[in-house]
Amino acid sequence: MAEGARKEDSAGQGVPAVVLLSGGLDSATCLAVARSQGYRCHALSFDYGQRHRAELAAAGRIARALQAVEHRVLRLDLAAFGGSALTDPAIAVPEAPTEGIPVTYVPARNTVLLALALAWAEVLGAFDLFIGVNAVDYSGYPDCRPAFLEAFEHLANLATKAGVEGRGRFRVHAPLVRLSKAEIIRLGTRLGVDYALTVSCYQADEEGRACGRCDSCRLRREGFRAAGLPDPTRYR
């Protein structure tokens, strides 16, 4: 759906959508896009044992600033499984670019997050799921690719009472999937996102100050530079 198209029901009310909101730059932009399209946004964050817990505080501030109708934080103990630098303290966050799929990959993360978004959507009567994944800068993560998103959309319509009964068709919206980091930043800036509220760093401190060295910090900094916009990130 094109940016700016209004999504309203017959009574002129915004149609509900579930928007995954991590507290980072991408998901904040995704929420702004969903809102600009007229959706009533129910923002969903996860406390999944991630290291960068400052992201969760950021998610709450972003949800308020972008007028989500609701923001829920679901506890989910992915750390119990281990296997990622983002949830397992025994695995170090890399501070230099690495080959292949990075150790910051959380096993099956987007499958788990979309599954839970789908559960909430079904209860809300929503058929639109928004996720701020990006296949350009994060091409190392398999669950950020369009083929994955299409497979999830197909699954969602088979998996649910709402899908099977034909009350609507679930759609997975990934409005950032083909944008560069600079394009994302320009889009969000145009839509009024205050990026000073967002936290992208994989190892931010408790006040949300970024390390400036991890993959995520590097991509973010380069994004602001390429967009020709001032970088409001607080580095420590």
Add this chain to the structure above:
Amino acid sequence: MAEGARKEDSAGQGVPAVVLLSGGLDSATCLAVARSQGYRCHALSFDYGQRHRAELAAAGRIARALQAVEHRVLRLDLAAFGGSALTDPAIAVPEAPTEGIPVTYVPARNTVLLALALAWAEVLGAFDLFIGVNAVDYSGYPDCRPAFLEAFEHLANLATKAGVEGRGRFRVHAPLVRLSKAEIIRLGTRLGVDYALTVSCYQADEEGRACGRCDSCRLRREGFRAAGLPDPTRYR
């Protein structure tokens, strides 16, 4: 894979599998089938705010009895979303057969559970997921149908580092999907399942004693009768 076929790696060790284990009759039988095929079974249960918490205690006893190499219980607050008689105290469990998809349906439940099983499998290096769903007696649940399971298998191989790197191919095994309740009971009995350990009732009491009136109790009781086997269920 046929029952009794041995699943071993080149060193003759059992291959790891993640088996979803609710503590009910079907999932106990599913675990027994996986074990009979030579898998090293990592059993996974969820504390998702279900009413019938006696099932979780039953799951632990079944995992021990059927020699799972490990049993984990993951907390997952599906009750936060509501929408099902199994997680929402405001919705009554029906005690008579109902039309269509029953209110005991938990929104997107099997999608969520398989997603988390997939996450654990990826960390374990396992490619085999077992789920005790059944399309015959529970045909009212959309996420128990073969088309759903095939869609999840397709998704799993796109969603994961292990799938994308070609280290193996994820398979969703649903050995009970086309069996009647009586056939499930006969199969499990042959494989040594002690059904006195299992709890199926949607509203079992704290000691795991069944109400004898809900859908799940009715199907179970009819299953033992049709199988011509004694029903070891403890009714209150």
